[in-house]
Amino acid sequence: MGLPIITTSEPAPACCAGPAGSTPAARTRHPGTGRTALLLLLGLGAWIAAYAAVLPLSEWITFRAIGLSPTSHLGQSIAFFLYDTPKVLLLLVLIVFVVGIIRSFFTAERTRAILAGKRESVGNVLAALLGVVTPFCSCSAVPLFIGFVEVGVPLGVTLSFLISAPMVNEIALVLLFGLFGWKVAALYLVTGLTIAIVAGWVLGRMKLERYVESWVYESMKAEATFEKERLGFQGRVVKGLEAVREIVGKVWPWVVAGIAVGAGIHGYVPEGLLAAFMGKSAWWSVPAAVAIGVPMYSNAAGIIPVVEALLGKGAALGTVLAFMMSVIGLSLPEIVILRKVLRPQLIAAFVGVVATGILMVGWMFNAVL
């Protein structure tokens, strides 16, 4: 996917590819939008060809070139690893590129302007939706929180945003789509949004404003303005490519590690073993999954291959979904950062309400599916 048209200057190691604020935008020359479009099409063609070649190639290498038996543990593991690694990485490049382009339409300032002056219920829904598309990284959680609160966005609405932004992860979403199909992906999207909306609303009802550090409300005079970035078609393509370089450059070791773990489970854990303690009948497996998942922190892209392997061995979808959401949605680093503006009582309520939501989702899916 390397399109040689870009001459920008941001080799940034970042967790969020953020086109934020009024920067001297990476102005590109204009050799013609048509050429960019043509290169994009060529890139897409190459991507499709590569994607189609992954399965036959991985099987050929494992079973012909190395000569492992398709029924052996090692053969199973290696085939899984050689198939999933290029497949997931290819999906990741495409997704991150598209999301990078979508995100170039949104900035934190713009989202704030949309949310300012919205009432609670509508605000919760909007905040959860915007949380998905606004560029966000947990290290900006505090300035973002204050920025929202100081223009009068209600606390519960702000929390809806802060829950949805990490929980409904676009990378997780499209990887789920690619690996399990649209039903599981839709399930994840809808439940993640629901948790963010309901949890934010509940927290708003609880009137916890007094547990926000008092200095936050002292300087409430900001206006919700934002500058529109004029990027144009090529500018947005540049943003997409920057996102690929930054995000894929950063998460690929996690992905490979995740797939390696998944491959181990796939080849060596007997079929159905996990059904006993991660299956539908074990009601306690959902709280256990949440309890293990909350303190854990992994990249969304790294956890999905593990999810795939667990599901294949008889773990119930609700349990696995709950595990995944608690790993990527509630993370210790973000909580430590938020402690700077939120008192422990509010942090506890935040974690408690979100964890409860995840628990309900887990049980619901195990009961329904």
Next chain:
Amino acid sequence: MTGVTNVKIQVLGTGCAKCKQLTANAEKAVADLGLGASVEKVEDIREIMKYRVMTTPALVVDGKVRSAGKVLSPEAVKELLRQ
């Protein structure tokens, strides 16, 4: 590169890896341009909020926010300082 001898450069950020990277890049830019300016790190969140940024790290030159939410390369910082 004329006229920029006495600039005040600040990096706003609560101490994450990206903020350190931006500080390093800004220092490199200052050194490359041969300026006498020093790069100051602002890590206190209340100080940071006075600049009304919503994403970190941010780069402040002479009290004005020039970039927020991304790590500028040394070249990008230089470009910014020349203006």
